[in-house]
Amino acid sequence: MMRRPPPRHSRRPSVTRLITRRLILVAGLLMTAQVILVAMHYGWDGRRLGVRVAANEAERIADHVSAGPDGKPVLALPEEHVERYLHHRGAYAFRVIDADGAEIAAMNSGLFTVPLPDPTVAPDLFWRVVPSQEGETRILVQRFNRIVPGLLVAIAIASDPDRLAWMALLHEVIDHVAIPMVPLALLLLAVNVYAVRRGLHPLARAAGEAAALDARRGGLRLSAGDDLPREVYALVGAVNAALGRADEVLRFQREFTANVAHELRTPLAVLLLHLDEIGGPAAEGAKSDIQAMARLVDQLLRVAQIEGMSADSPVEVDLAEVGRGIVQQLAPLVLDRGREIEFLDEGAAVIQGHRDAVAGAVRNLVDNALRATPMGSTITVSAGPGPVIEVSDRGPGIDTDLRRNLFSRFSQGDMRTRGSAGLGLAIVAKTMEIHDGTVTVTDRPGGGTQFRLTFPKTLPFSEPP
């Protein structure tokens, strides 16, 4: 069967990330559009930007005007600001005039080619565009009553080597696009991430439940609470329907195996009794074959039963009691075959599990050991320390290659029998599988093989929801 590689979670973007990314993209597009609109707004009408540039410059100069000790305004322009007017004598000019019409400060006054309005009657804002050799000179006069009553600042701009227009445009963009839109976009993003996370919470919960499901235990469903959004509810419903069908298949398989085993037993009984009547050495041979087959049928039934057991709730199983019980039960058989058996309690734990299954596993291991161990040797069943039970024999040992996949093959559904072992090891493997335990095979010191069943320390069976 082809197996697809497991999905790599790290490579898969979360819905939150997808939405965040798209929202950022949309916000970016909107802001670009806004910038274009602002640019167009000024681009259509050069005058607007001109007024804005000159007004900004007037504002900057006015910021350095203050009332002197005699109440007259005084300009204290910083060096770097003065430099603009020193370096670009033909481009920029300013004049600061007080309420009486007296000039307080001025640079490059030659650029003011038109007479300025009388301070007493001047409007708050005066704007003139005067043609000149290099194109046109823009002249602005603005009143700053808030600094000193009647204060006028006049600005003339003949050309723009300092790119004041661009600076103004940039400020416009920041004022009208970045400041109102960025916080809004961030707020939207945060709200969205929160909403999406919350909205997906039931889905994450359902996924967690689904991951924790153990298909071997039938009758399990994801919880479809009232808090599930419609889309998640539909998914959970579909998964539950699929689980229901899987349950049916599982039940059918178990019942089928059990029924087959039952149905096979009666004809075997007929055969056996027939051979009893016939008698003779040939019949004896056939009888032992039938016994072997009956054993296989038993084991088949056993496998089906273990499958079913995993759905039952676990009980407390004292491993020492199980080990002692099996030794007690099988000792007569072992002695009849000329072998010995002993039990050692080395401080075994009480585990949560299925007693019949555990006992069946140990019985099968003893059965195997009995076949492997030579006449006169001893089979040792030891429980503990901890949640462990071991069965050791003095047999020839198991080949390392064979040992490696002795049990793993059963989990892949390979139920072929190996020699006389029958399905015994499959039963052991299945038992440990439903207990989340492990089975290991090692060489026994001094010769022989040691099978060790290790159960988990903690409860392997989660309570059904």
Place this chain on the structure above:
Amino acid sequence: MRVLLVEDNERLSSLMRGGLARGGFTVDAFDRLEDAESAVDTVDYDLILLDLGLPDGDGMDWLKRFRRRSRDVPVLVVTARGGLTDRVAGLDTGADDYLVKPFEMDELLARCRAVLRRPGAALSTVLAAGNVTLDTTSRQVAVAGSQIDAPRRETDLLEVLLRRSGQVVPRTVLDERLYGFDDEVTPNALEAHVSRLRRRLSDAAADVSIHTVRGVGYLLRLSASP
């Protein structure tokens, strides 16, 4: 001995009938619970052999009803249901024994005799295994017919082992049976008694021996052929 056999597989029924007849039983065989029901009304059977999966119902249900009115007829359940839980359920319902198909005729006969003996076991005062006998009332132990002397504790020990001959008797059970609450028991008392009884039996050339199953208990079994 009259036996009622309820088994719906015709061939199995006839084979069982033949074997039981050769074993000295008189057999009435039916394949339906309904017929079995009317048969038990008219005849006093000594033993009932009951299959569970029958065409007109489940043998277990019938057994439950039957047990309500009669407890003394032993019932041996003969079935294809071999699970441990099935067995336990069968014995709980009132079956005296449970035989899983397939089985050999000898085993069936042995089980029949065993369940027939069971109610009368209290009357039988002589326990035996191999050439060893123990009279439970006179407390006399004999090997191959000749009486041997054994102290009370060893006789008690032998009795418990004889009653479960061939099975491992856990040492907890032996401790409980042999020593009263007031007895001062040294930790190795049981081992000492076992070893003395073992010697006594072998000195008397008994063909059974007491076998130790380390960590579990003891069992009495026929010695391996010499």
